[in-house]
Structures are given as structure tokens and as C-alpha cells.
Amino acid sequence: MLRRTSFVTNDLARFYYLTRTLDLKSTVLLERPRLRILEVNSKKEYVKVIPETFDDFWHLYNIIYKGDQVYARTTREVKTDEKYARSSRGERVPVFLGVNVQEVSWDKFLGRLRVHGTIVEATDVAPAGAHHTLNITLNTPLTIVKKEWPKHHLDRLKRAGASSEKTIIILSIDDEGYAIATTAQYGIEEKVEERIKLPGKLEAEKRSAALNEYFRKVLNSLRQIWTPARNPFVVIGVGFVKNDFAKFLENEAGDMAPSVVDVKSVNSGGVAGIYEAFRSGILLKTMKQMRIAEETEVVEEFLRRLGKDETKVAYGFDVVKKATSLGAVEKLILADSLLRDSDDQQRLQLEELMKEVEDKKGAIIVVSTEHEAGKKLTALHGVAALLRFSLLQDYS
Numbered sequence: 001m002l003r004r005t006s007f008v009t010n011d012l013a014r015f016y017y018l019t020r021t022l023d024l025k026s027t028v029l030l031e032r033p034r035l036r037i038l039e040v041n042s043k044k045e046y047v048k049v050i051p052e053t054f055d056d057f058w059h060l061y062n063i064i065y066k067g068d069q070v071y072a073r074t075t076r077e078v079k080t081d082e083k084y085a086r087s088s089r090g091e092r093v094p095v096f097l098g099v100n101v102q103e104v105s106w107d108k109f110l111g112r113l114r115v116h117g118t119i120v121e122a123t124d125v126a127p128a129g130a131h132h133t134l135n136i137t138l139n140t141p142l143t144i145v146k147k148e149w150p151k152h153h154l155d156r157l158k159r160a161g162a163s164s165e166k167t168i169i170i171l172s173i174d175d176e177g178y179a180i181a182t183t184a185q186y187g188i189e190e191k192v193e194e195r196i197k198l199p200g201k202l203e204a205e206k207r208s209a210a211l212n213e214y215f216r217k218v219l220n221s222l223r224q225i226w227t228p229a230r231n232p233f234v235v236i237g238v239g240f241v242k243n244d245f246a247k248f249l250e251n252e253a254g255d256m257a258p259s260v261v262d263v264k265s266v267n268s269g270g271v272a273g274i275y276e277a278f279r280s281g282i283l284l285k286t287m288k289q290m291r292i293a294e295e296t297e298v299v300e301e302f303l304r305r306l307g308k309d310e311t312k313v314a315y316g317f318d319v320v321k322k323a324t325s326l327g328a329v330e331k332l333i334l335a336d337s338l339l340r341d342s343d344d345q346q347r348l349q350l351e352e353l354m355k356e357v358e359d360k361k362g363a364i365i366v367v368s369t370e371h372e373a374g375k376k377l378t379a380l381h382g383v384a385a386l387l388r389f390s391l392l393q394d395y396s
Helices: 010-014 054-061 151-161 204-226 241-252 270-280 282-307 317-325 336-341 344-359 372-378
Strands: 027-029 036-040 046-050 069-078 091-107 112-119 131-136 142-145 169-174 177-184 187-195 233-237 260-265 313-315 329-335 363-367 383-387
Touching: 036 151, 046 151, 054 091, 054 112, 054 151, 069 112, 069 131, 091 131, 151 344, 151 363, 169 204, 169 241, 169 270, 177 204, 177 270, 187 204, 187 270, 204 241, 233 241, 233 270, 233 282, 241 260, 260 282, 270 282, 282 313, 282 329, 282 363, 282 372, 282 383, 313 317, 317 329, 317 344, 317 383, 329 336, 329 344, 329 372, 336 344, 336 363, 336 372, 344 363, 363 372
Parallel strands: 169 233, 233 260, 329 363
Antiparallel strands: 027 187, 036 046, 046 142, 069 091, 069 142, 091 112, 112 131, 169 177, 177 187, 313 383, 329 383
């Protein structure tokens, strides 16, 4: 059993980042960046992770609390001990340290997580109890130790470390051809690729007719892939053809147009443009936008019901707790800042509320306060709920 006061992780150096590309006909295996979970111990006392994207810092910022312990490789300044040595800033030496967390900050501009606290165990260069700040950067292994791991923290880790997001359809289109692919757990699966030749720009009338026929052909191919699950899709490409096709969709396929989550430029056409979108991070940004859209949708639904004076809503901790006790909560909506900034007693109450909602088959949605929907939720004390049935409530 792991003791919180004596923790050693020499095995962290054994882990390394591996990326493979295998040619299997039209399928290419890509290791997509995500929070890499190295280990969760059997009693859930600690987890070892490697952040691989800046989004991972956001997850860790909302998981690491005051009173936790965090271990990572770092550097610490060591000054000379010689009696007649000239005063200097000393030399920074590498060392593996654990700190009892006092404060966590997320530097979005420098792309790092700063974990400040007191050193857990003495080393040759650092006395126990001394203050130290761990600067966690991308691909830095770290270990997080808690007295107890709440389920919503483990769920958040699981989501952050999931090997696949919701399937996205990618259309790469320009005036020389198009390609359609879908994201999958193993990378990208190519569905269609076709090259075409349009009349030149000097033949404006012929080009316009040919472009319209071309767009209809692309639309038919896209619809066959989209129809079964109605997945969201991204339109990418070189030049303005992608934008023209997006407008064509709005006019000719109103049922499909809402599924377009982004229109982006790339430097390459066809399948090469799709791989470029992966490498450049365009698709990762799209997935993030989809998560924001889902969070925004649930907050806006709450506000819509509230604005219509419907009684199938609740907000404020006490009212939501009462609704939970009656089994009325269908979706519990929490601001992430509320979980992060609460003291131990408040956090325990929130975690007990979350457990009761889950036990009664309710869903929990933690909303980021980094976007507008989260700020609106904060104005409602950070706790709200969509209810299964109406309750008589007094919000005065």
C-alpha cells in the first residue's frame, strides 16, 4: 500500500512517447495527442500521467487540489557552502521531488502548469518542508496522490485520456478534387478521393455550371457517409472553393448544414490536406469547440426554461440538493470553478451531491468557466439542474 509520506517513482523514466505510422491500404494509424494515463493504482490513491496537449493542463488544473501531493522531475537551485566563496545565484540541478500542494496556477500564455507547495521528503539538495514550485510542461510525467479520488476526477481523467473523440467527418475540397475521411480510434479512415478538372476561370459560364455539378456530386458522397449517424463534419481546403461549398450546403442541404462545425484553410488538397489538418491541430481545436457547444447547449436550455417560468429547473445548492433528494434531477450542471475553488467542507458537500445524482440515474455536466456559458452559470452560484418533473420552488 502506498504511504502518502513516502513515495518513490523511479519507474517514470521507463516511459517514452511512441508514434507509429502504418500503411494499411487506405487506413493510416496516427497516435493522436491526448492525456496519457500511465497508471492508476488498485486503491485509486495515485495516478501517473503525461500531458501531451495544452488542453491537458486545463484538466489537471481542475483535478489537482490543495492538500494533494504531486511528484515530478524539476530543478532546484543549490548554492555553494564554501566559507569564502563569492555570493552567487548558485547552480540549478535536476531532482525528482514531491510537494504538498498549496496552490495551482495555469499559465495559458507560457503553456505550463505551476504547482506550488512544500517538499514532502528531504533530498540531498532540498530539505523537507521547504517551498518549491513544479513547472509542468508538455510531455512531463507527473504523479498525483490524493487521500481519496472522487469519481468525477477519475471520470475527467478517463475523458481526457480517451483514445477517441466523437467521430468527425472531414471533407477536403478544392478546384482539383475532393476527399472524405472520418476520424476513428485508430486514426483516419479514408472513404472517398476523386480528382476533377474544371473549365478555366476565363470560361466563366462553363466553369459555373461545372462547379455546380461538381458540388452536387460531392454532396451525394458526403450524404451517404453522414446519413447513418449524422456526425459533425469539418470542411477544409485550399482557396475559396471550401467556402463556396459551405454556402452551397446551406442552400441545397438544409438538414446537413447544421452539422458543419468548422470551415478551415489548409495548404494541401485531397487526403494530404486532411493529414495536414491533424498535424496542425485544426481538428483538435474543432473537438474542443464541440465540447464547448455541448456545454453551452445545456446552459442555454436551463436559461430558456427559466425565462419561460418553467418549474422543471432548479439552481442554488440548497434547492438543487432538495430536488436531488426527491429524485427529480435529470442533469446536474456545475461550474468547474466551484469545484476547484471550494474549501474542503464545501467540496465534500458537492461530491456527495454528485454521487447522489449518479445513484439516481442523473447525468453530471461540469461546465468550463473559460467560455460564456460557464460565466452565465457562475452568476447562478455555479449550481443548476434540469429536472425530470416539476417542483414547486421559490426563487425570490
